Amino acid sequence: MSPAPVPPALTGLDPTVRHLYVHVPFCPSICPYCDFHVLTRRAGLVEAYLAKLDEEAARLADTFDIDLDTVYLGGGTPSFLRDAELSALVGSIRRHLGWGRVENTLEVNPGTVSPERAALWRDLGIDRASVGVQSLDDATLKFLGRQHDARQAREAVSTLVGTGFRVSGDLITAVPGQPLDADIAGLLDLGVGHVSAYTLTIEPGTEFARRGVTVHEDDERRGFERTEERLTAHGLTRYEISNYARPGQESQHNLAYWHGRTYLGLGPGAAGHYPARPDADGGWQRADGQPLLTVRRTNPHLHEWLAGGVGEGELIDAHEYVTDALFMGLRLRDGIDLAGLSRRSGVDVRAVYGAPIAANISRGLLALDGDQLRATPEGWWVLNRVVTDFLEEIPE
Known part of the structure; x- marks a missing residue:
């Protein structure tokens, strides 16, 4: 099946889809603040997921005109996939849809990183890592229900930077007792070129909501302003509400969302914006x-x-x-x-x-x-x- 012609009304929109989001729903555990579609792995589920993903990728290739600039493997915890599983996933994408010419991102849990795995990810063609650090303070990480500690987070970021990845670190702000200035300084000392800083949000149906955890607006505002103050003082530019980057380190995939471009959504729970x-x-x-x-x-x-x-x-x-x-x-x-x-x-x-x-x-x-x-x-x-x-x- 060949892609359909573009109607005259759409001449201002690019008819070619240049961005791909892939959702990997599997996590080693479910964080108490998370409201994404995630689940722990069970026997046979990952195999079934990979087979269906290959089918869906083939269908998208038959339906749309595709020439990828960016690929984003998100979740969930894509880095939680075993080496052969991640290799199979990337193989399906490459076989049916191609690969991003500009940027290819893997979301990474610090506890899944080793020098050997980082080298494999680079060999697969992944060049950017978005690392769920969240904090470099053990008490804060424990409150957030994270399975890694501060030492693992530091080692993971250092390994990825040393392996040649463009590295983005995620931070959660407005957490009670969080040493935010130390978190920011510690993350930048590790060599990241991009920081995504999100306010802790209590979503309905999450474990935090069931516990009655709340975030005070004053703490939210303080974190919002202090993050900008400290990150810009260290040479990063706030190019989006929650995202800061050194020159040339901006997330090209996420910029596609913010600029209203179309993109493919592959996998369970994935959202797509199609011509x-x-x-x-x-x-x-x-x-x-x-x-x-x-x-x-x-x-x-x-x-x-x-x-x-x-x-x-x-x-x-x-x-x-x-x-x-x-x-x-x-x-x-x-x-x-x-x-x-x-x-x-x-x-x-x-x-x-x-x-x-x-x-x-x-x-x-x-x-x-x-x-x-x-x-x-x-x-x-x-x-x-x-x-x-x-x-x-x-x-x-």
Whole structure:
């Protein structure tokens, strides 16, 4: 089957999919704050997962025009896969979909790293490691339910840096008693070029929620501001709300999300953002007649996915594409180019959304420089509220 032709309405969007996310749901244990689709491995599950993944990769290759720039192996804990299993997974991707020319990332649990495994990962073509450090303080790690300690985290990062990976370290902030300054300094001393800093969030259904753990807004705000202060003082740039990098170390895969590009979602629970095709439900139009630009689809969880379930799909028309792009693009330090967004969507963004743009500029939450719209530091803090104003302007 050859990829479908691109309709005239989509001439502003790249019809070729250049990014791939692969979800590996297996973890050695489930952290009490985690609300992702993860589970511990059982006999036969990984084998069934790999076989189904190969089938799904072949189907995606038959459906879309694909020329990959980035691949991101996330989870779960992809590095928890045994060497032969990870090799098989990468083999399926390469066989059906190709491999990223620009960046290929593996999410890594510190307890899974050894010099031999790091060398294998490099041989497989993985060049970037996103390491779930979370903290370099043993008491904080114990509170977070992590299975590694600070020594293992330091050794893992050092090994990966020494093996030639571009390394990103994850930190969780606003944890009671956390020595945040020491965590930041220790991580940078290890040589990482990128830091992702996320506030501890208590999601419904997690173990922390059942225990009644809470995060105070003052602690959240303090961590938000202190992280920026310390990381920028050490030469990293805050290029997205939660992400900091030295020049050239930005996550190219995640930038694709924030710039509203399409990407493949492979594996159980994986989300994808696909170019619209004439055989998608509703063809080139939604049931209400609105032009259809893209389709978002989230795969079902493992057992339903193994049984052939297709998950949930959402048809994205031009105005929904714009509001999604604004929400993602305003997370970036540089914001979003409104003229470019108008070309991609076919919507005159400044005309249709002039009122919420002006209102939020007057509140000090947005700033506009030519066609470049960005959130101010205060706007970042209340970004959900800002985007709600744009949602209210969607034409009936």
